[in-house]
Amino acid sequence: MLKDMRVIRNRIPVTVIGGFLGAGKTTLVNHLIRQNPYKLGVIVNEFGSLGVDGALIENLPDEDITELTAGCLCCSGRNDLIEALVKLVARPQRPEYVLIELSGLADPVPVMQTLLDPQVRALFELDGLVTVLDARNFYTTLEQNPEMALQLAYASSIVINKSDLADQELLDLVQDTSSKLAPLAKVIRTHHSEVASDQVLNQKHFSADLTEDVLETTHQHTAGVRSFVLKHDEPLDMIRWHYFLQKFILERPGHVLRVKGYLAFKDIPEEVLFQAVRDIFSAEALTDPHDNTSQLVVIGRDLDREMYQAAFRECSGDPITA
Template identity: 30%
Template sequence: MPVTIITGFLGSGKTTLLNHILTDNKNLKVAVLVNEFGDIDIDSQLLVSVDQDMVQLSNGCICCTINDGLVEAVYNVLERADNIDYLVIETTGVADPLPILLTFLGTELRDLTRLDSVITLVDASAFAPDLFDSEAAFKQITYGDMILLNKTDLVAEATVEKLEAQIHSLKEGARIIRSQKAAVPLPLILDVGFNDPMAYDAMIPLESAGDPQSHSPGHHHDHDHSHDHSHHHQSDPDHHHSHDHHSHHLENDGFVSVSYRSDRPFALRQFEQFLETLPSDIFRAKGLLWFNESPNKHIFQLSGKRCTLDVEPWNSAVPGNQIVFIGRHLDTDDLHQRLAACQAEPVRG
């Protein structure tokens, strides 16, 4: 089963690309694994036409909770009665792709799946070489087989050319595709065979801080594949030891998430005032919002200083507010109090 991993920094357009794949897949039966960095699963509620073929991975960054959750989810997809043609994994915006790659290249999954490519989305309107001083953002480009330079319509041509040169300086020979709203022909990104497992041999010793037991694609397990997978697909101690060295990027980057739920609607003006005074350390926010002034659902997206509100009916969903913020040094209590102050006064009598 071919596997494509979609990675990219906060707000780069990963869910938009995933929706494009699901909408335009030419009857390809695609299974989707979605990982959220936060305890409210917003992305899966924004995906189209996935129904039972979507698996939500546990709260937290996928590369830091890599072994049990991810491998078990992939086995669940493989064991479905109806055959799946393709598996697409959407990581969090703060994920380090390398541990995810190694899960497919260095465990039993290498015999059951084929890692086709790692697609890294880059927001052309927000990208800079330091990109918020994020270790994860740098690694996403380093380990990407293909760079989707997205949102090119929001910047000048000269800026796009400069960004491409900067990406090439970070990754020599990078394959770069320009896109708007992550819309690219699927033959350019699916079943392309760009991933080269041997390319990681030189990288992995650096990631494992010189650990001689580093878990490389050439490292083989001695598991009996005839046994029930429930007791043999766990990674061995070597993998855990190696992973310890490169799973600290969240601590290094300092990213945290703050989630908020409410079953009372917001007052639109109060929420607008809240947005006007958002802390500068919030890099990404997304949510499903209910306003007292409207019967509709509002899909809220914030990336850097750019904010959008798309409107659609609630349909069968129960109205309510669900919102997640991702940033550095966030004050959870303060954000909760300020959001609570946005709630509309209840109608009396």
């Protein structure tokens, strides 16, 4: 399962921008374009057959904008997304960075899973998911539209927009709730979607970097959502790891939302970068040798940390034989 891992360099980073209708996603895209940090390619997904948002993208040549109107990317647009990415990379002047603006109703997970596909990762690298919120209408939208909770649960950065239209108490409540739903996300308050590009682009959220606050803290969140870190100081047996992967990650897509980290295997000298979004995963051998230590951040609902840690420790036992 992991035997074909290899280091892939010079991939084009991709940031997915989600958020409910009217939150300010297109305004954010335009603000990032005006800052001109990279040569950008933009893919805009409209829910209906009549495209509007693509025409609102400013200051980019038409050939650098692809508008997908055949359907929501989270439902039927996987092939359309791959085709749009291939067209961008095939241009004589390929983009240095790609932005994907989702429709306001989109579940971001299928798009993220497409970007984690090994064939897509040969050319592109998922950098993060930015979720834009309308501060004043946050709680009404969250109550009436469950899609918004998914857009938050996987966010690497949360932009609390229209902060000029909400008082301080409401802004604090919105930030607290969104942070509980997205425990590893950076939170940015702004208005008119005015966010510096270096706050949301090239964040390497899917590099599996583990910061000290994440490593040392086990969080308990609303609606059963929690994050915790699994750590083991002995190299893992490949077969035992495959069992853990299947039973504790892939077979629990409704509970295990996100996993990222570094693995050390007995038979692979290099450190292995592991990523999973629900039941889709990727694994790549890096250039540096491992130090026998494995660490995984797990984000999910109603998970028993102690059970996961015990099962993870079992991955370093003797090889399983028939």
